Amino acid sequence: MNIESNGYVATGFVEDVPVYDEGDLAVVHGDVVESVERLSKVVAELVGEGRRVVVIGGEHVATIGVIKGYRAGGFKPCLLVFDAHLDLRYEYLGVKYSHASTFRRVLEILGDTELVYVGVRAYSREEMELAKSKPGVTVITPRNLELLGLANIVAGVRRSLARCESVYVSIDMDVYDPSQAPGVGNPEPGGLTSRELLPIIANTVDERVVGLDLVEVAPPYDAGGVTSVLAAKTLQEALIALNLKLKPKYSPASS
Numbered sequence: 517m518n519i520e521s522n523g524y525v526a527t528g529f530v531e532d533v534p535v536y537d538e539g540d541l542a543v544v545h546g547d548v549v550e551s552v553e554r555l556s557k558v559v560a561e562l563v564g565e566g567r568r569v570v571v572i573g574g575e576h577v578a579t580i581g582v583i584k585g586y587r588a589g590g591f592k593p594c595l596l597v598f599d600a601h602l603d604l605r606y607e608y609l610g611v612k613y614s615h616a617s618t619f620r621r622v623l624e625i626l627g628d629t630e631l632v633y634v635g636v637r638a639y640s641r642e643e644m645e646l647a648k649s650k651p652g653v654t655v656i657t658p659r660n661l662e663l664l665g666l667a668n669i670v671a672g673v674r675r676s677l678a679r680c681e682s683v684y685v686s687i688d689m690d691v692y693d694p695s696q697a698p699g700v701g702n703p704e705p706g707g708l709t710s711r712e713l714l715p716i717i718a719n720t721v722d723e724r725v726v727g728l729d730l731v732e733v734a735p736p737y738d739a740g741g742v743t744s745v746l747a748a749k750t751l752q753e754a755l756i757a758l759n760l761k762l763k764p765k766y767s768p769a770s771s
Contacts, residue, residue, distance in 0.1 A: 519748050523756040524710075525718035530752045533759045535570075538562065548613045552581035559585025563726075568758075571729040572751070574701075576603060576615040579686050579729055583622045586684065586727065593726055594630035594680035595622065596673065598713065599688040600704040602636055602655070604643040615701065615732070620646075628652055632676045634669070634716060635691035638704045658706055666712065670719045677720075685721060685728035685754065689747055697746055699738025710746060717750065718757040725758055 521530040541558060543551040555571075559582050562569050571582050576599075586593060597619065604623075608616035619631065632654045639647075647653045654676045661669050677683055690700040693707035721728075730751045733743055 519745060519752070521752070523718070523753055524749065525715045525753060526757040526760055528756040528760050530756055533755045535755070536567075548575075548577060548611075552577065552584070552613060555581030556584035556588065559727075560588040561585075563589030563591065568725070569727040570751070570755070571727075571731075573729060573731040574733060576618045576686075576688055576731045577613050578731055579618050580613065580621045580625070582727065582729055583625050583684065587625050591682055591726055592626055592629060593682040593684040594677055595619070595626075595632065595684055595686065596677065596720060597631065597633050597686045597688070598635050598691040598717070599633060599686070600635055600638055600690040600707055601688070601702065602633065602639040602643040602647055603688075604646050605640060606642070623650070630654075630677055630680055632656070632673055634673065635708050635713070637706050638702075658708060661708070661712060666715055670716055673716070673720045677724075680724060682726045683722075683724045685717075685725055687717070687728065687730045687750060687754070688732045689730070689743060689750075690732055692746065697743040699734050699736075699741075699743030700732050701734050701737075702732070710749070714750065714753050717754050721754055721757045721761065723758075723761045725761075728754060728758075730754075 541555055559569050563586055571578055603616055603618040604620045605616045606620055608614040630652045634656045636655050637658055647655055656669060689697045690702055690704055691708055694703035696709055730747055733747045738744055
């Protein structure tokens with residue numbers, strides 16, 4: 517299956533993005549904590565070399581390891597999260613390192629920081645109470661998008677992140693409606709379409725983005741590979757947009 521390399525929203529080509537593939541992480545099957553620690557060490561090393569890290573994964577718990585690595589590398593980024601869920605539970609089924617607890621652990625690592633969610637439509641009482649208690653947490657729902665429109669949502673995200681020196685982006689594929697991305701671990705009806713999410717990503721990613729991840733693709737549930745294709749297109753759009761923002765701006769020589 518061929519995916520065209522040009523951007524859907526951002527005017528650019530993915531082959532212009534300078535990418536180095538570090539390869540797969542050697543995870544320890546059955547030991548999530550050790551796998552997260554290994555990931556954090558790899559990320560810390562890459563960040564120390566001045567690289568922006570892009571992580572492609574299944575479980576959203578991978579974000580914990582990435583953020584630990586950035587923190588070890590001296591960064592305390594704000595967070596821009598595209599997700600159907602808040603992932604703020606203290607634990608899930610007795611497990612603290614879980615996809616449902618990802619950003620609870622991340623906030624423990626970073627402390628108070630701006631955390632902007634886009635696409636959230638499923639959460640527990642515990643999670644929403646915690647979100648409301650944190651002044652830096654902003655939750656934008658699909659209903660907000662429906663009522664306010666794309667331009668206002670983009671403007672709102674930018675306002676929330678205006679004071680941030682660095683930003684980390686996390687994209688959970690269940691932010692999309694299951695009709696567009698069925699191959700995820702926790703599908704949730706009422707999600708965003710690609711014609712909504714791709715422009716939001718392209719217009720909120722900027723030069724402050726120090727890294728990003730795209731997670732929760734579950735190939736065994738992905739009939740026809742449509743989720744994998746959409747994941748690739750989503751990541752491509754984010755990388756093209758980021759690369760364009762990082763390019764030196766042309767300025768005519770003064771006469």
